[in-house]
Amino acid sequence: MPSFLDPLAGFGVSFRTIFKKTMTESYPEHPHPVARRFHGRHQLNRHPDGLEKCIGCELCAWACPADAIYVQGSQNTEDARFSPGERYGSVYQINYLRCILCGLCVEACPTRALTMTNEYELADTTRASLIYEKGDLLAPLLPGMEAPPHGMRLGDDERAYYLGAGLVSATNTSGGGAESAAGQEGGS
Numbered sequence: 001m002p003s004f005l006d007p008l009a010g011f012g013v014s015f016r017t018i019f020k021k022t023m024t025e026s027y028p029e030h031p032h033p034v035a036r037r038f039h040g041r042h043q044l045n046r047h048p049d050g051l052e053k054c055i056g057c058e059l060c061a062w063a064c065p066a067d068a069i070y071v072q073g074s075q076n077t078e079d080a081r082f083s084p085g086e087r088y089g090s091v092y093q094i095n096y097l098r099c100i101l102c103g104l105c106v107e108a109c110p111t112r113a114l115t116m117t118n119e120y121e122l123a124d125t126t127r128a129s130l131i132y133e134k135g136d137l138l139a140p141l142l143p144g145m146e147a148p149p150h151g152m153r154l155g156d157d158e159r160a161y162y163l164g165a166g167l168v169s170a171t172n173t174s175g176g177g178a179e180s181a182a183g184q185e186g187g188s
């Protein structure tokens, strides 16, 4: 039941706020830093020689509760190799109109191909531009990396890549490219 003291209580809140320190965020000129494990835009990672970690298995798409991921796997050949092993993700899309940035897809990925960056500025003006294609999600080529398709530079089979033999080899041959590659994965 309303009381005649209610307006006074309201003014009390205003009065207390007058003496609080002003917090002004100068966004977007100075974006506030987020926590290191903040779930932002996804990234498709690469091996230290530039081959893609994604093997087109679709586990991320099956794990997604929002049906936001579409993956199409294709066969690698010796003439056109994009990842170690048999298959690679030839089509990879994430629909950010649906994605709730929960990270379940990252948990499902068996090769650590998919991680999430800290990037949160995902707003755009059209629906189509919020469907990110593989080219939008792939990690950039770092020093020591070569754009696929190319052969397996860091081992004879995919097992060598997954066990990290390629990392050691790249460190020896590229003078630090591998460290950069390892650090390329997103925060979570």
Ligand code: SF4
Pocket (backbone or CB within 6 Å): 063, 064, 065, 066, 067, 068, 069, 094, 098, 099, 100, 101, 102, 103, 104, 105, 106
């Ligand atoms: S973060 Fe969650 S909602 Fe977004 S694509 Fe991954 S599993 Fe789907």
Ligand code: SF4
Pocket (backbone or CB within 6 Å): 053, 054, 055, 056, 057, 058, 059, 060, 061, 071, 089, 108, 109, 110, 111, 112, 113, 114
């Ligand atoms: S990102 Fe990972 S889970 Fe998704 S298709 Fe590629 S390898 Fe499979």
